[in-house]
Amino acid sequence: MRYVTLAPQYMLRGWCDMKYALYNWDSWGGEPNKVVPLTPLQMQAIELITSKGVSMDDKILPKSFRNAAKKLLNRKILVECSKDEGLTEFQKYKYSDAKMSQVLVWSITGNCNLRCRHCYISADKNLYGEITFEQCKEVIRQMIDANIYEVAITGGEALVRKDFWQLIDLLIENRIKIEEIFTNGVAITENFLDKLEERKIKMNCFMVSFDGVGCHDWLRGIKGTEEKTLAAIRLMKKRGYAVIVTTVLHDGNRAALLPTYELMKEIGVNKWKTANIANSGNWTKQENNSIDEMKIIDEYFKVIEKYKADGMPMAIKLGGIFYSDGAGRGYSIPCLNGCGTAERETETLCEASRIFPHLLPDGKLIPCMPMSGTLMEKIAPNIFDEGQSIGKILTNSPIEKYSNCTYKDLFEKNSECAACEYKYKCSHCPASSMEDTGNFFGKNRSCCIFVKGKHFERVQQIMEN
Numbered sequence: 166m167r168y169v170t171l172a173p174q175y176m177l178r179g180w181c182d183m184k185y186a187l188y189n190w191d192s193w194g195g196e197p198n199k200v201v202p203l204t205p206l207q208m209q210a211i212e213l214i215t216s217k218g219v220s221m222d223d224k225i226l227p228k229s230f231r232n233a234a235k236k237l238l239n240r241k242i243l244v245e246c247s248k249d250e251g252l253t254e255f256q257k258y259k260y261s262d263a264k265m266s267q268v269l270v271w272s273i274t275g276n277c278n279l280r281c282r283h284c285y286i287s288a289d290k291n292l293y294g295e296i297t298f299e300q301c302k303e304v305i306r307q308m309i310d311a312n313i314y315e316v317a318i319t320g321g322e323a324l325v326r327k328d329f330w331q332l333i334d335l336l337i338e339n340r341i342k343i344e345e346i347f348t349n350g351v352a353i354t355e356n357f358l359d360k361l362e363e364r365k366i367k368m369n370c371f372m373v374s375f376d377g378v379g380c381h382d383w384l385r386g387i388k389g390t391e392e393k394t395l396a397a398i399r400l401m402k403k404r405g406y407a408v409i410v411t412t413v414l415h416d417g418n419r420a421a422l423l424p425t426y427e428l429m430k431e432i433g434v435n436k437w438k439t440a441n442i443a444n445s446g447n448w449t450k451q452e453n454n455s456i457d458e459m460k461i462i463d464e465y466f467k468v469i470e471k472y473k474a475d476g477m478p479m480a481i482k483l484g485g486i487f488y489s490d491g492a493g494r495g496y497s498i499p500c501l502n503g504c505g506t507a508e509r510e511t512e513t514l515c516e517a518s519r520i521f522p523h524l525l526p527d528g529k530l531i532p533c534m535p536m537s538g539t540l541m542e543k544i545a546p547n548i549f550d551e552g553q554s555i556g557k558i559l560t561n562s563p564i565e566k567y568s569n570c571t572y573k574d575l576f577e578k579n580s581e582c583a584a585c586e587y588k589y590k591c592s593h594c595p596a597s598s599m600e601d602t603g604n605f606f607g608k609n610r611s612c613c614i615f616v617k618g619k620h621f622e623r624v625q626q627i628m629e630n
Contacts, residue, residue, distance in 0.1 A: 166220040177258040180265040194268035217251035263311040263556030275526035280386030285446040288321040293526035311556035319347035350397030370407035377421035436480035445538035535596035578606035
């Protein structure tokens with residue numbers, strides 16, 4: 166007789182918009198297998214076959230239950246155990262009245278050790294401050310109440326928080342997985358990585374900001390930062406960590422795109438992502454803060470050509486115009502990931518804002534990081550206000566309302582998009598619209614230029630020749 170339980174990374178959870186689900190604590194947020202909806206019968210079957218003393222081979226069980234157990238065992242969702250084991254308390258079903266969200270992106274401080282010209286929250290002036298350690302305990306309590314068990318830590322610069330390790334230990338104690346740490350890299354040392362490894366943290370990756378060969382120091386405001394950041398990236402790779410590098414683009418560093426790609430390839434980063442600089446926070450104070458979209462697109466084509474010739478050696482995402490997971494496994498054009506047909510107009514504009522809400526250093530909860538400094542931040546509720554919490558804001562608030570807006574809503578609010586021949590092809594980023602126009606349903610300038618100019622045909626030509 167065989168006895169089974171859920172593999173350690175799985176738990177049974179439910180939310181008001183998904184009553185029963187199998188939750189994979191170990192996978193990345195947003196992955197298809199992260200949260201798998203279950204029917205009431207499927208939930209009943211899993212709870213029964215994982216009960217103490219119940220064998221998955223017992224003929225008294227319905228045949229459908231026994232067959233399901235075999236499939237789940239083959240997929241390693243179930244594992245064999247002793248007769249007296251069963252589910253741990255952490256794995257047992259827990260329901261939350263909140264709407265489902267997978268990862269909290271948490272700015273644990275509004276302070277920073279650099280003076281970045283493009284900081285969206287003006288961390289060089291510490292305008293947002295940081296909440297107390299006691300308030301951090303409350304954030305974690307609210308996360309657990311909302312069935313959120315993963316966090317991506319950011320700032321400001323997260324590593325400058327004085328009680329950083331106390332907070333990390335508190336997350337571990339409460340079984341909150343640290344999915345990513347966003348950092349400028351300056352404070353990454355052998356000692357820091359030693360402390361991570363002492364805690365046996367199974368983190369998915371480091372996300373490091375690097376803004377171009379020969380350009381990084383200017384944007385970061387402190388001489389010598391480029392050298393330190395690159396040294397940190399190399400150290401993290403040497404120590405076996407996955408590293409994703411993000412680069413923001415403006416007219417001053419677009420010529421560094423190809424040399425930066427070459428450097429990222431040489432270092433062996435796991436993924437390189439680029440995006441146009443957000444016209445918010447400190448960047449609005451720069452005298453020359455415009456971006457020539459077409460000149461940046463031309464530089465992108467040079468990178469795509471070299472990337473293809475190199476055999477697609479790493480994962481790469483160039484704004485909204487190109488994405489590949491590397492290793493020669495094909496590509497996509499994010500700008501063309503629209504709803505596709507009239508029948509799918511009810512799809513949400515941005516699934517990411519529902520999965521990865523962003524908690525600002527002062528406790529305001531917004532749909533995503535790029536919406537900092539926009540109208541969305543002004544209307545955002547604070548999780549510490551009376552009657553508020555992460556779960557309540559995700560379920561019934563202006564943030565929830567906007568996070569669930571659909572393509573149909575867009576076409577009703579924006580007549581130009583509704584009349585466009587590419588309306589079902591073109592994807593729509595509300596954060597970019599807020600930055601470009603101040604309107605959630607406004608145009609995405611860069612996407613419009615790329616799609617209406619049919620520049621996607623050139624990408625296809627390069628990749629499919």
